[in-house]
Amino acid sequence: MIVVKTIQEIRAAVAQARAEGQGRIGLVPTMGALHAGHFSLVQAARRECGFVVVSIFVNPTQFGPNEDLSKYPRPVEKDLAGCREHGADAVFLPEVAEMYGQGSPTTVHVARLTERLCGASRPGHFDGVCTVVTKLFHIVGADVAYFGAKDYQQATVIRRMVADLNQPVEVKLCPTLRESDGLAMSSRNVYLTPGERRQATALIESLRLAEKLIRQGERGGAKVIEAVRRHVAQNAPLGAIDYVEIVDPEALSPVETIAAPVVVALAVTFPSARLIDNMRVDVPRRG
Amino acid sequence: MIVVKTIQEIRAAVAQARAEGQGRIGLVPTMGALHAGHFSLVQAARRECGFVVVSIFVNPTQFGPNEDLSKYPRPVEKDLAGCREHGADAVFLPEVAEMYGQGSPTTVHVARLTERLCGASRPGHFDGVCTVVTKLFHIVGADVAYFGAKDYQQATVIRRMVADLNQPVEVKLCPTLRESDGLAMSSRNVYLTPGERRQATALIESLRLAEKLIRQGERGGAKVIEAVRRHVAQNAPLGAIDYVEIVDPEALSPVETIAAPVVVALAVTFPSARLIDNMRVDVPRRG
Numbered sequence: 410m411i412v413v414k415t416i417q418e419i420r421a422a423v424a425q426a427r428a429e430g431q432g433r434i435g436l437v438p439t440m441g442a443l444h445a446g447h448f449s450l451v452q453a454a455r456r457e458c459g460f461v462v463v464s465i466f467v468n469p470t471q472f473g474p475n476e477d478l479s480k481y482p483r484p485v486e487k488d489l490a491g492c493r494e495h496g497a498d499a500v501f502l503p504e505v506a507e508m509y510g511q512g513s514p515t516t517v518h519v520a521r522l523t524e525r526l527c528g529a530s531r532p533g534h535f536d537g538v539c540t541v542v543t544k545l546f547h548i549v550g551a552d553v554a555y556f557g558a559k560d561y562q563q564a565t566v567i568r569r570m571v572a573d574l575n576q577p578v579e580v581k582l583c584p585t586l587r588e589s590d591g592l593a594m595s596s597r598n599v600y601l602t603p604g605e606r607r608q609a610t611a612l613i614e615s616l617r618l619a620e621k622l623i624r625q626g627e628r629g630g631a632k633v634i635e636a637v638r639r640h641v642a643q644n645a646p647l648g649a650i651d652y653v654e655i656v657d658p659e660a661l662s663p664v665e666t667i668a669a670p671v672v673v674a675l676a677v678t679f680p681s682a683r684l685i686d687n688m689r690v691d692v693p694r695r696g
Numbered sequence: 697m698i699v700v701k702t703i704q705e706i707r708a709a710v711a712q713a714r715a716e717g718q719g720r721i722g723l724v725p726t727m728g729a730l731h732a733g734h735f736s737l738v739q740a741a742r743r744e745c746g747f748v749v750v751s752i753f754v755n756p757t758q759f760g761p762n763e764d765l766s767k768y769p770r771p772v773e774k775d776l777a778g779c780r781e782h783g784a785d786a787v788f789l790p791e792v793a794e795m796y797g798q799g800s801p802t803t804v805h806v807a808r809l810t811e812r813l814c815g816a817s818r819p820g821h822f823d824g825v826c827t828v829v830t831k832l833f834h835i836v837g838a839d840v841a842y843f844g845a846k847d848y849q850q851a852t853v854i855r856r857m858v859a860d861l862n863q864p865v866e867v868k869l870c871p872t873l874r875e876s877d878g879l880a881m882s883s884r885n886v887y888l889t890p891g892e893r894r895q896a897t898a899l900i901e902s903l904r905l906a907e908k909l910i911r912q913g914e915r916g917g918a919k920v921i922e923a924v925r926r927h928v929a930q931n932a933p934l935g936a937i938d939y940v941e942i943v944d945p946e947a948l949s950p951v952e953t954i955a956a957p958v959v960v961a962l963a964v965t966f967p968s969a970r971l972i973d974n975m976r977v978d979v980p981r982r983g
Contacts, residue, residue, distance in 0.1 A: 416862065514807035515826075515860035521801045539802075540861070547862040573802035574827070575703065575834040 410493045412500045416548050419501040423460065423550055426498070432459020436551035436578075437497075438542055441465040442482040442596035446586040448495045450555040453583050455496035462549050463492045464501040466508060471537030477682075482599060501549065508544065516540045519566045519573070522661050526562045526674055527685065530651050538563055539570050546578050554578050559585040559593045561672055561687040565661055585686075587613065593686045600682035604647060609684055611645035612677055616688040619655075619673045623690045628667045630655040641677060651676035651683065658689060669694045697780045699787045703835050706788040710747065710837055713785070719746025723838035723865075724784075725829055728752040729769040729883035733873040735782045737842040740870050742783035749836050750779045751788040753795060758824030769886060788836065795831065803827045806853045806860070809948050813849045813961055814972065817938050825850055826857050833865050841865050846872040846880045848959055848974040852948055872973075874900065880973045887969035891934060896971055898932035899964055903975040906942075906960045910977045915954045917942040928964060938963035938970065945976060956981045 413419050423434055435458030437450045443465075454461040465488055472478035485502070492500050516536045522528075523535040546554065556564040564582045571580050586594045591613035592606075601609060615637040622633050637653045653675040655664045664671050667690075674687035700706050710721055722745030724737045730752075741748040752775055759765035772789070779787050803823045809815075810822040833841065843851040851869045858867050873881045878900035879893075888896060902924040909920050924940045940962040942951045951958050954977075961974035 510859075513860040514809060515857045516805050516807070517802065517861070518805055519802045544860075544862045547864055550864065570802045572797075573800040573831075574804070575831045577834055577837065 410489075410497050410499065412489060412502060414502050414504065415507060416503070419462065419499060419548060420550070422499050423462065426460035427550075433552040434458060434550060435461045436545065436549045436554045437461070437463045438545050438554065438556075439463060439465055440467045440481065440596065441488050442484060442599075443488045443491050444586075444594045444596065446557050446559065446594040448491055449586055450557060450583050451492065451495040451497055453581065454553070454555050457581075458553055460499070461497045462499045462501055462551065463497045464503075464545050464549070466501075466503055466541070466545075468508075468537060468541040469505060470509075470540060471534050473531055473534065476531075477597070477600075480600075482596060501545075508541070517543050517570060517574070519570050522562070522566050522569055525661060525663070526652060526654060526656070527676060528562065530676070535563070535566050539566065542567055543570070543574070543576070546576055551578050553581060555581050555583055557585060558582050559595065559686065561674060562661060565659065591617075593684075595684065597682045597684065601679060602681055605679040605681055608645035608647050609677075609679070611641045611648070612675060612684055612686040614644065615640040615653075615675065616673055616686060620688055620690050623667055623671075623692060630663065630665045630667060630671075633667070633673070637673065637675060641675070645677060645679075648677040648679045648684075651678050667692055697776075697784055697786065699776060699789060701789050701791065702794060703790070706749065706786060706836060709786050710749065713747035714837075720839040721745060721837060722748045723832065723836045723841045724748070724750045725832050725841065725843075726750060726752055727754045727768065727883065728775050729771060729886075730775045730778050731873075731881045731883065733844050733846065733881040735778055736873055737844060737870050738779060738782040738784055740868065741840065741842050744868075745840055747786070748784045749786045749788055749838065750784045751790075751832050751836070753788075753790055753828070753832075755795075755824060755828040756792060757796075757827060758821050760818055760821065763818075764884070764887075769883060788832075795828070804830050804857060804861070806857050809849070809853050809856055812948060812950070813939060813941060813943070814963060815849065817963070822850070822853050826853065829854055830857070830861070830863070833863055838865050840868060842868050842870055844872060845869050846882065846973065848961060849948060852946065878904075880971075882971065884969045884971065888966060889968055892966040892968055895932035895934050896964075896966070898928045898935070899962060899971055899973040901931065902927040902940075902962065903960055903973060907975055907977045910954055910958075910979060917950065917952045917954055917958075920954070920960070924960070924962060928962070932964060932966075935964040935966045935971075938965050954979055 435454030467481050517539040568580050590610050619633050634653050655671050658672050670691045672689050676685045722741030754768050804826040855867050877897050906920050906924050921940045942958050945959050957978045959976050963972045
């Protein structure tokens with residue numbers, strides 16, 4: 410496994426892999442602080458591609474002014490060991506100046522899909538994500554890119570962007586990995602105090618409650634949302650609900666009457682970390 | 697020369713050219729109504745590339761609501777004959793639905809560079825240009841793309857976008873071609889009435905006046921602009937000046953004291969057509 414810091418070097422490595430006919434180029438874009446969820450993406454890439462690139466870049470443009478950019482964990486040596494163990498061929502580890510130079514006025518914006526859910530409380534976040542992901546696609550020249558379903562809105566926005574801009578890359582969504590008590594794995598879980606960590610299971614519990622209600626026949630979006638909110642309020646009093654929404658899996662528009670598959674998504678802000686989770690619930694499509 | 701209407705077909709043609717080792721892929725993105733200026737781009741691509749693609753697409757998203765989208769000339773057979781004559785290998789001629797499907801919420805935006813000059817009077821224009829050019833780059837997978845210097849701001853914005861997004865394409869700027877009386881060639885010149893056409897030479901004449909003043913030692917941007925404005929007002933009374941600016945060739949920021957190469961740019965709106973032109977003026981760089 411090679412570790413490179415410049416655009417020129419990663420391009421050369423990929424060009425060599427292509428020249429050697431190593432097969433498809435897979436990219437796993439990350440911000441580091443890698444956990445089993447990330448490694449499941451690396452493993453998927455390893456199974457499906459001839460050359461696997463992991464990028465590790467804490468992208469400043471997707472953080473808001475009051476967010477956790479400066480304290481975001483950066484355990485580089487541990488990350489590199491994990492990439493090696495799970496079969497990456499190359500890690501691209503650029504500095505901010507390598508990615509943005511003297512300031513970079515160009516952005517990629519996906520309208521509508523980015524207005525609700527996390528987009529509502531994190532203005533500019535998805536512009537930052539779309540722009541850096543587009544840059545990484547262009548730098549690496551990947552054929553396939555892997556994203557986790559935990560960041561469901563992100564994955565949906567990126568799929569829309571790739572389709573709209575005709576980016577020649579296939580986007581694969583891999584399932585959320587969870588701790589044994591169900592908490593979705595996230596690099597931000599390390600911020601949680603022990604008390605917050607205990608209450609954080611309310612997110613997945615409330616999603617399972619939503620799933621149960623819908624499976625039992627509840628079709629009113631507002632009723633399901635209310636039950637989720639009540640569960641979180643009762644079981645995670647340290648957290649403040651940012652949103653609970655039931656949305657169309659592609660348009661991310663709110664669903665009032667559940668008559669087709671939906672995604673139930675929520676964000677809860679604890680004093681030490683903002684957590685998100687989501688669950689797709691399939692129902693027989695009506696009509 | 698092949699003529700194709702779908703993304704799938706042009707991708708297949710380019711993939712075949714690559715598989716056959718035909719060399720670099722050149723792209724000349726146009727809106728059709730091709731004139732000698734466009735054909736000079738095709739010829740440049742022909743000299744420098746193994747496979748030359750011309751795209752002809754009147755892109756609706758770069759037209760404002762009160763602009764000339766519906767009446768923009770579309771002489772397709774004549775355009776195709778010209779492409780054939782000047783050595784294109786493929787013409788990509790998509791319909792609007794092929795490019796934008798059911799509506800496309802993704803846009804590429806270049807801040808700052810797009811705020812002045814034509815960007816000030818054509819809000820959203822450069823987002824439309826950047827988005828469609830990015831799509832064309834992704835669809836064709838071009839190694840080199842050719843743009844005319846007549847649309848100087850457009851070329852500068854595209855160069856910035858390509859650099860910022862690490863798009864793997866080389867942008868080449870080719871000189872403005874002119875009619876025998878100096879009028880910059882443009883697909884919109886056909887709109888001009890005979891009287892407007894006679895007055896339209898005021899644009900290039902005023903640019904030559906600016907060049908002469910600067911060469912003679914004038915260093916005050918405002919004084920040169922005033923002379924240009926006066927020339928246009930006196931010699932093109934049918935036209936209304938949209939802007940006259942002296943700008944830095946890369947940042948497109950206004951230059952008050954001319955101490956390095958500048959671009960003098962202007963736009964004049966006649967009743968039948970809005971015309972633009974520009975000229976780079978080199979001066980010995982001071983300090």
